[in-house]
Amino acid sequence: MLKNWLKIAFINYRKNWLSTIINVLGLSVGLCVFLLIFIHWQDEKSYEQWIPDRENIYFVENGNASFGMMSSSSYPEIFVLKENFPEIEDATILNDWGKQKLSFNGNSAYVPGTASVDSFFRFFRFEEIAGNFRNALSDKGKIALSMETARLLFGDDYLNAIGKSITNDSNDNKYVVTAIYRLPEGNTVFKPGFIYKNPYLEQSKDQWTSYSYNGFFKIRPGTDIRALENKLSRQMQVQDEIASKNGA
Structure with a gap:
């Protein structure tokens, strides 16, 4: 019975050779894309595995209407906010x-x-x-x-x-x-x-809008990250308004 099924399948493939080629190519391309995505995901996931508290460490980004998203922070943003928000356990900057x-x-x-x-x-x-x-x-x-x-x-x-x-x-x-x-x-x-x-x-200790550093927060376990982001954003909006009034 299996032999007959294979014969019928090959006959159908020969009759519909164009569809067969398209299906095989589509399956091959899909498999290759999946493998590439998986390899890329594995590579991304493998970074910084040596950092013990990596799940609690966050890279700080900023965004505003003038500049869009920026992968940089100001000195007071990192260290003053760390003192004002108990959810932030520690902070550092680097360049x-x-x-x-x-x-x-x-x-x-x-x-x-x-x-x-x-x-x-x-x-x-x-x-x-x-x-x-x-x-x-x-x-x-x-x-x-x-x-x-x-x-x-x-x-x-x-x-x-x-x-x-x-x-x-x-x-x-x-x-x-x-x-x-x-x-x-x-x-x-x-x-x-x-x-x-x-x-x-x-x-730069008093320059709230001088985004010159790569900033990192270590967040206390159990913190609601979305809620903390909202509080930090409101604080930075206040500082932006103060800087605008002062002509900074």
């Missing part, structure tokens, strides 16, 4: 600082860096190799190095780099090494060769 040339005793490393604040390591918990993350970015004269950068500057003695002074040849500033960290494995957008405190924080 990609591009590649900088660091040097120590004739050795140099041209590596990408990040400018941030002392809460950085509470969000992005790199593996601590040497030194201490607690006060690693407490002032503008301190710097944390990736293990790779430390090796380029200090060679095999890189674990003893804590407390030593290096120079940023890009701006002639000197920094004391406070910590050495291991970069996370796997898919991540966080691969800084060094991290130091953002040198422009004081100028």
